[in-house]
Amino acid sequence: MCPQPDELTNGHETNGHANGTNGSNGSNGHSNGANGSRNGYTGIETNTNPRPHASNPYAPVGDFLSNVSRFKIIESTLREGEQFANAFFNTETKIKIAKALDDFGVDYIELTNPAASEQSRLDCEAICKLGLKAKILTHTRCTMSDARIAVETGVDGVDVVIGTSSYLREHSHGKDMTYIKNAAIEVIEFVKSKGLEIRFSSEDSFRSDLVDLLSIYSAVDKVGVGRVGVADTVGCASPRQVYDLVRTLRGVVSCDIETHFHNDTGCAIANAFCALEAGATHVDTSVIGIGERNGITPLGGLMARMIVADRDYVISKYKLHKLKEIEDMVAEAVEINVPFNNYITGFCAFTHKAGIHAKAILNNPSTYEIINPADFGMSRYVHFASRLTGWNAIKSRVEQLDLELTDEQIKICTAKIKAMADVRPIAIDDADSIIRTFHLNLHSQHEKPLLPNLSPEEQKKFEAKERELRGEKEERDLEKTADMQAKVSDALEEVPKSKKRELELDNGDAEQESPKAKKGSRSSRRTSGKEAA
Numbered sequence: 254m255c256p257q258p259d260e261l262t263n264g265h266e267t268n269g270h271a272n273g274t275n276g277s278n279g280s281n282g283h284s285n286g287a288n289g290s291r292n293g294y295t296g297i298e299t300n301t302n303p304r305p306h307a308s309n310p311y312a313p314v315g316d317f318l319s320n321v322s323r324f325k326i327i328e329s330t331l332r333e334g335e336q337f338a339n340a341f342f343n344t345e346t347k348i349k350i351a352k353a354l355d356d357f358g359v360d361y362i363e364l365t366n367p368a369a370s371e372q373s374r375l376d377c378e379a380i381c382k383l384g385l386k387a388k389i390l391t392h393t394r395c396t397m398s399d400a401r402i403a404v405e406t407g408v409d410g411v412d413v414v415i416g417t418s419s420y421l422r423e424h425s426h427g428k429d430m431t432y433i434k435n436a437a438i439e440v441i442e443f444v445k446s447k448g449l450e451i452r453f454s455s456e457d458s459f460r461s462d463l464v465d466l467l468s469i470y471s472a473v474d475k476v477g478v479g480r481v482g483v484a485d486t487v488g489c490a491s492p493r494q495v496y497d498l499v500r501t502l503r504g505v506v507s508c509d510i511e512t513h514f515h516n517d518t519g520c521a522i523a524n525a526f527c528a529l530e531a532g533a534t535h536v537d538t539s540v541i542g543i544g545e546r547n548g549i550t551p552l553g554g555l556m557a558r559m560i561v562a563d564r565d566y567v568i569s570k571y572k573l574h575k576l577k578e579i580e581d582m583v584a585e586a587v588e589i590n591v592p593f594n595n596y597i598t599g600f601c602a603f604t605h606k607a608g609i610h611a612k613a614i615l616n617n618p619s620t621y622e623i624i625n626p627a628d629f630g631m632s633r634y635v636h637f638a639s640r641l642t643g644w645n646a647i648k649s650r651v652e653q654l655d656l657e658l659t660d661e662q663i664k665i666c667t668a669k670i671k672a673m674a675d676v677r678p679i680a681i682d683d684a685d686s687i688i689r690t691f692h693l694n695l696h697s698q699h700e701k702p703l704l705p706n707l708s709p710e711e712q713k714k715f716e717a718k719e720r721e722l723r724g725e726k727e728e729r730d731l732e733k734t735a736d737m738q739a740k741v742s743d744a745l746e747e748v749p750k751s752k753k754r755e756l757e758l759d760n761g762d763a764e765q766e767s768p769k770a771k772k773g774s775r776s777s778r779r780t781s782g783k784e785a786a
C-alpha cells in the first residue's frame with residue numbers, strides 16, 4: 254500500500270510503502286476518485302477562473318509544421334505495456350483494457366506480435382473481432398514470416414520495426430543497411446497488397462547514423478509506407494535532439510511520422526511534445542507509462558501536456574474523466590500503485606498545502622493550477638491540517654463545518670492549529686476537533702482542551718507554543734506602534750516651526766498629553782482615516 258493522506262499528515266511518510274510491485278495492490282486505496290471526498294483532505298469549491306483561456310503563455314508558438322493541435326495516439330499498453338516487468342495480461346484483461354482505451358478515444362490500439370506465441374495470436378484475433386472504433390495494429394519484426402501471420406489476424410495495420418543503430422546491427426540481428434532496406438520494402442509491399450496500413454520504424458533511432466536513417470526512411474516513403482517511426486528505444490534523446498531529427502525527417506518524407514519515447518532519463522513526455530511541434534503526427538503511449546524498463550510516454554502525462562497546449566482539441570477528442578478509471582484498471586492488472594506524483598491522478602496532483610497557495614487558490618484556482626482538475630473529473634483539495642496552513646484555508650474549512658466564526662476568531666483558531674502542528678503532526682480530524690472545540694469554548698463557561706488526547710508533555714509544549722505565539726504577536730504590535738511613532742516624530746521635525754504650532758493647536762487634547770503620545774494620537778487618527786477610505 255502507498256501511504257494514505259492521513260498517514261502522511263501523521264508523519265508516517267512513505268517508509269515501507271514503496272511504489273513497488275506488491276501483491277496486495279493498493280493503487281486504489283486512495284479514494285481520490287472523481288468528485289469524491291478524500292479522507293484527510295477537504296475538497297473545495299473555489300471560484301472558477303473568470304478568463305480561463307486569456308493569453309495563455311504556455312500556448313505553443315504557431316508553426317505550419319506543428320501537429321500539436323492535430324496529433325493522434327497509438328496506445329501501446331497491450332504491446333509495449335506487456336513488456337513491463339510485472340505485466341501478464343490474460344485475454345479477459347486485454348479485452349477490458351482495449352475496450353476502455355477505445356472508449357477513452359485513442360486513435361489506435363497496438364497489440365503484441367501474434368508471432369510471439371499462440372495465445373498472443375488468439376488474443377489479437379479476439380480484440381480485432383470486438384469491432385472497436387480505434388484501429389487495431391500489431392507490432393512485428395520486419396520479416397515476411399511475421400508479416401504473414403499478422404495480416405491473417407484481422408488487424409487494421411502492421412507496425413514493423415528493425416534495429417538500425419550500429420549497436421543493434423552488430424549485436425542483435427547482424428544485418429547491414431542494404432539488407433534492412435530490401436527486407437523493409439518487401440514487407441511493406443506485402444502488407445499493402447493485403448489492403449492494410451503499414452508503418453516502418455527504425456529501432457534505437459537516436460543512436461543510428463543520420464544518413465542511414467534518412468536514406469531508409471526516404472526509400473520506404475517512396476514505396477508508399479503509411480508512417481515512418483522514430484523510436485528512442487533506450488530513452489537517451491533530449492527534446493532538442495528530437496526536434497532536430499523530426500524536423501529534418503519532415504523535410505525528407507511525405508508520409509506520417511510516428512514517435513516512440515522511452516523514459517529512462519525522464520524526457521518521454523517532453524520528447525513527444527517536441528516531436529509534435531517538429532511535425533510528427535502520432536505519439537505512442539501506454540497507461541501510466543508501463544513498458545520495457547521504466548516505460549514510455551504515459552497516456553495521462555501526455556494528456557496533461559497537451560491539454561495545456563490545446564484544450565479544445567484534447568477535450569473534443571478524449572473522454573478525460575475516464576483516465577483515472579483506466580489507470581486504476583491497468584495498475585491493478587500489473588499489481589502496482591499509481592505513483593503519488595502521477596500526472597493528473599496522483600493523490601496530491603491537485604492538493605494545495607502552503608497557506609499562501611491556499612489563499613490564492615480559494616480566490617482563483619488558476620493562480621497555482623495550470624490544469625483544471627474538473628476537466629478530468631478530479632477534485633481539488635486544500636490540505637489545511639499542517640503548520641503551513643493559513644487562515645483563509647481554515648476559514649474555508651470552518652464554512653464547510655457550518656460553524657460561524659468572525660475573521661478575527663478564525664485567525665486565532667489558525668494560530669492554535671499551527672501551534673499544535675508544531676507540537677505534533679496533526680491529522681484532519683485533529684484540525685477539525687480544534688476548530689470545533691475552539692468554537693464551543695467561545696460560547697461555553699468551561700474551556701475544554703482543544704485536543705482530548707494530548708499527553709501532559711504535549712499539552713505543556715502546546716501551551717508554551719501558544720505563549721510564544723502570543724508573545725511574538727504582542728512584540729510585533731509594540732514594534733509597529735514604536736515604528737509609527739518614530740515616523741511621525743521624524744515628519745514633525747521637518748515641519749516649519751510656525752506650522753508645527755498650528756498643528757499642535759488643532760489638537761484639542763494637546764495640553765493633556767506627553768509630546769510623544771500627542772504625536773502618536775495624531776498618527777493613529779490619520780491611520781484610521783486611511784483605513785476607512
Ligand SMILES: [Zn+2]
Pocket residue numbers: 333486513515544545549
Ligand atoms: Zn519501446
